[in-house]
Amino acid sequence: MSAPSVVIAGCGDVGSRLASQLLASEWEVHGLRRDVSRLPDGVIGITGDLFNKDCPDTWPIGGVDYLVYCAAATDHDEAGYRAAYVQGLKHVLEWLDDYGQAPKHLLFVSSSSVYGQQNGEWVDESSDTQAQGYSGQVMLEAEQVALDSGIPASIVRLTGIYGPGREWLLTQVRQGYRVSIDPPLYGNRIHADDAAGLLAFLLRHVEQGGQLDKVYIGVDDAPAPLAEVVGWLREYLGVTEWADDASVRRAGSKQCSNARVKALGWKPTYPSYREGYAAILKG
Secondary structure, eight states: OOOOEEEEESOSHHHHHHHHHHHHTTOEEEEEESOGGGSOTTOEEEEOOTTOOSOOTTOOOSOOOEEEEOOOOSSOSHHHHIIIIIIHHHHHHHHHHHTTOOOSEEEEEEEGGGOOOOSSEEEOTTSOOOOOSHHHHHHHHHHHHHHTSSSOEEEEEEOEEEBTTBOHHHHHHHTTOBOOOSSOOEEOEEEHHHHHHHHHHHHHHHHTTOOOOSEEEEOOSOOEEHHHHHHHHHHHHTOOOOOSSOBOOOOOOEEEOOHHHHHTTOOOSSOSHHHHHHHHHHO
């Protein structure tokens, strides 16, 4: 049997981590990004721009078994989000069609911003999507493009990704930022390696003949109040001072469940912020 092939469209941080995990399983991995010199060794580069409707010259000409759409917006406004997630996905679907490629499955990497719940409620894949801002609203629109693509598709709604290079909370804790304690502001997170691992797990599940649901939430086992996370990090880092007026800002408060994907057999390497941040801080 030939190795399964995957195109990772938008092969940045999480996409590159996914690529490395699939390469270790001897998959054929194509990664699309503007600067292919930044791809992991072993990835077949596709030099391209998701914002450009013209198909990249290095698009694979053979079969494509899987597509992972893992873009990141470069402009953080409504137009930037629509270009990255809606138009970019439409471009990739057109390129597949141009080459007569029909993947077995499409994974579209979305965001928990599609949920607008703000009062600490538990949220799962069946919860109402009540996106408050443009980011969640555009994501819902892009999700529908994926589901209507004619390719069997699953949406993976990732929560707050943290890991090496994604250390804004650590920076704020070191600066003594305060955080609201009451009411608790629940946050949800997933380590970048676990985000990639979840995507790899779902691809392998399909390759082994399994079925996927249309939506999964990507989150660790332990949503936690932000004050608890900040308190733990302050103790770990030995921070004793508080800033006079600076506070950690976040909107909304909800607790996302990973029960659906755990029922398939997935387990995060970093089940809570403690294991994840300890690994980062140990370097």
